[in-house]
Amino acid sequence: MNIGEIAKLAGVSRSTVSYVLSGKRQVSPELHERITRVIEEAGYRPNATARALAEGSTRTIGLVIPPTGPHLSVDQLHFVGAVAEAAADRDFDVLLSPERQQSFERMVTEKRVDGVILMETVLRDARVTRLIDEGFPFVTIGRTGADDAHGWVDLDYAGLVTEGVRRLSALGHRSIALVNRPQELLDHEYGPAFRAADAFEKATVELEIAGISRCCDDSDDAAAGCLDEILAQAPDTTAILTINERSLAGLVSALSARGKAIPDDVSLLAITSVRNATALRPQISAADVPAAEMGEAAVDALLRRIRSHTEPGPNVLISPPFVDRGSLAPPRR
Amino acid sequence: MNIGEIAKLAGVSRSTVSYVLSGKRQVSPELHERITRVIEEAGYRPNATARALAEGSTRTIGLVIPPTGPHLSVDQLHFVGAVAEAAADRDFDVLLSPERQQSFERMVTEKRVDGVILMETVLRDARVTRLIDEGFPFVTIGRTGADDAHGWVDLDYAGLVTEGVRRLSALGHRSIALVNRPQELLDHEYGPAFRAADAFEKATVELEIAGISRCCDDSDDAAAGCLDEILAQAPDTTAILTINERSLAGLVSALSARGKAIPDDVSLLAITSVRNATALRPQISAADVPAAEMGEAAVDALLRRIRSHTEPGPNVLISPPFVDRGSLAPPRR
């Protein structure tokens, strides 16, 4: 069933059917009515591929997801889901690309999509330079180091860490630890890890408090080891700030196993998803990563970019508020 | 840059260029060489949309993901990633569809994809009947109740639960509890929850041991409540079998909080992802859900179905072995 058959059944030309479908020109009420009914009865739906070819636009965006490795988090799945839903709301589809040369290349060179969203951007990202050279519309989640003019959506890790340190300091803490993402990510110039470490350093210096910063692998086990290191090196630590979602549970149980009560002995403040923060006991005060909001922002930014190649990409820095769940207290004296 | 320009540059016809690209007919070495070089130099890649229209096939499969809700698990993200990677290996792309009428409909009626993979199938699934009526190729993850002839890939929950009960029974346990997925899912006729409950009932009856079966919401908190219910109603419970990945961590800490040691007081056996089972302390003996394998199996099954509409869809029942990680012991006497 194609547009020609509908036209024949309704006794009109193909263009008239097309215009009824698109609404791009007036069609007399009688014809409109008749054609609509025929379409309805035949259950006809225009072929997306043919439309894409004619219009020069696929109405599809690409989403490059990180490889299925140890760093994947539930947050990321939520983000993927949010992107798919936001796109669907705007009548776009989402084409998934595992982060591999071949698949990614195909998406852009064969024009399978109108634009792409890049997850897990690193400070110097080959894909970004590639897309810029190509003149292909894209938006990154996270920024490259160059604060390029392309569009990006990012969590304000620097601001959040600074604010976190301030809050802990305001409560009276004078010795604070930062639990960062894995060393490996820091080495790969992963923005959040990098900016968090940097901001932590600056904030502690400025507020004149002792700060110890540690990378921690993405596991509960690593969290225990990391905690031990911290306590060994800075035994008077009274507060921990963590951006490592995957090891938060391990950190909490390790604290409990070492007889450190939250928040009486150690205050704990995190940047993580609501779910993660509230699934634990005690619940953890945190800046809740708004995956859905970020997904929507990314889709909107990309669509704007697709529609007008000229104007610079929107930059969205998201800074969710800290929510108090009782894991913070003044240091015991 | 399109195939016509390449043809012009190489001084041949478009069809010859096309045949060099597809290899579907012999082209003289000289021409082949010349054309290949021109393609190379121009950086030409055929337009996927035009190809799809001409071939009548999009080389894309649809993946219908569950709504971004509370039941999403890391396993599911891995599955999505595995599907994307398996598809990429076979030169297919993956189009994501949030589980909504509109988006799903679009994918199939507008022929955006050659076939679809349905996640989270329920026993009576409207989407399945829809696709069967349409004659559209698809594969489900999980089965409907009707054991239809369409293709599916499923974890053998019934077999795994039966085997789990046998193992615990063989160790000497006479009072076993099953921690199932949330009641809500059971009510919605979610296959795994349904089949697990059923198999548990049968296995305990057959082996003449006391079995108590409880649904548990997907949270650590719920796990604690669920454990209390179990211990209240069957205080002599010495072993727990769980298929609820999302509450496993909570179950472990609730046991510890109630002074029940694993495995000395209570043996714990799970069906969950490796990561989940090994992230906890103690590590949990489990049948490790092979998300990657399932993703690949689903893609293969679907591609077979796409290539030959006639033969019945392959049915793949996956039953990973239980891995002992020390959370099992004979009951204390």
Next chain:
DNA sequence: TTGTAGGCGTTATCAC
């Protein structure tokens, strides 16, 4: 207000 016809970029069937 409606119809005609060319074009989107490939593939594949004919001829030569």
Next chain:
DNA sequence: GTGATAACGCCTACAA
């Protein structure tokens, strides 16, 4: 072995 050329199904100037 190679080249025209008609599909594929839709959109949209251009005519009427």
